[in-house]
Amino acid sequence: MKAARIVPGPEGGRLEILDIPVPVPGPGQLLVRVAASGLNRGEIKQVRNAVKGAPFTAGVEFAGIVSAVGAGVTGWKEGDRVMGHGNGGQAEYVLAAARAVMLVPAQLSWLEAAAFPNVFITAHDALVTNGEFRPGESVLVNAASSGIGLAAIQIAARMGAAKVIATSRSAAKAGRLAEYGVTHAIDLSTQDQVEAMHAATGGRGVDVIVDSVGGTVFEANLQSLAVKGRLVNLGRLSGSNTATMNLETLWLKRLKLIGVTFRTRSEEERLACIEACARDVLPLVQAGSIRFPIDRTYRLDDVAAAHEYIQADRHFGKIVLVVAPELCGAEGSEP
């Protein structure tokens, strides 16, 4: 089968389309024929950081058709349309833990299904499980035009946030956020986050922040939080890993600072994140309340071009690789 492989090298890895054997599902696993696979920002770093070890298949999510079922699996059968979270999705076939996949809601296309798992599982885990968001609270999402950001703002809005405040460095992107449930979009090219945020909340601040930008916005985020606010950091898009803080702010506002990543999670913790997202977000998808902005699609063969495009930061929402054009049909148009 054809697969996008990350081939490590001393100067950093490179992406190659290689022919490798179709894997065989073990106990508790499914073999999925992949229709499409979403791209995620973390994959750029994964290639760059691959300096040693064996080649491995790229991708952290996929949508496709179950083509074989391993021993002991219940609830899934050949032919089921599934979308799932797990490594190796950018190939014609992928192995998945049976608990890591969800049935694709009937109204979703393959491209939409491929755009769902990673960003919605991550955003739900950040906002709801770790951020302890409750209906009626207010939320701030940094870098809201990212795949993660658009998932977080929609979950917040559909689960009953009083205010959904969101930042973008682009006026054009900020202008599109209201369509996804944002009540106050902050255009950082002309506005200051803290001033705009205080104007939006009457000086109170927000209850939860979902932040993927990191060091450059840390101080503004602390100032944007209400008493008993929770700051959940899941990425460092700014490239800045460090920040300083006045501990008096932490103390007086009784804040919680939380980091989330899949890198230090056990398999059981990862599966629990997927199941929690399925419990809360799938009903919203089935009700037609969630949208999947897909900026561009690329063929599997063009995965390197897709990586270049994502780094240019021109996109709004997801970039999806079409792995089986015969399944995606007209959906798989070239950019």
Ligand SMILES: NC(=O)c1ccc[n+]([C@@H]2O[C@H](COP(=O)([O-])OP(=O)(O)OC[C@H]3O[C@@H](n4cnc5c(N)ncnc54)[C@H](OP(=O)(O)O)[C@@H]3O)[C@@H](O)[C@H]2O)c1
């Ligand atoms: N912790 C986890 O479990 C987990 C899981 C998945 C992803 N992540 C992380 O989440 C982040 C978002 O991933 P994604 O795939 O959703 O990204 P993405 O779709 O590629 O997001 C790109 C957007 O982020 C904004 N951005 C880029 N550089 C920025 C900077 N220096 N300062 C402020 N904003 C910046 C830009 O939006 P504007 O042009 O609108 O400003 C850009 O269009 C990444 O850091 C990724 O590694 C973490």
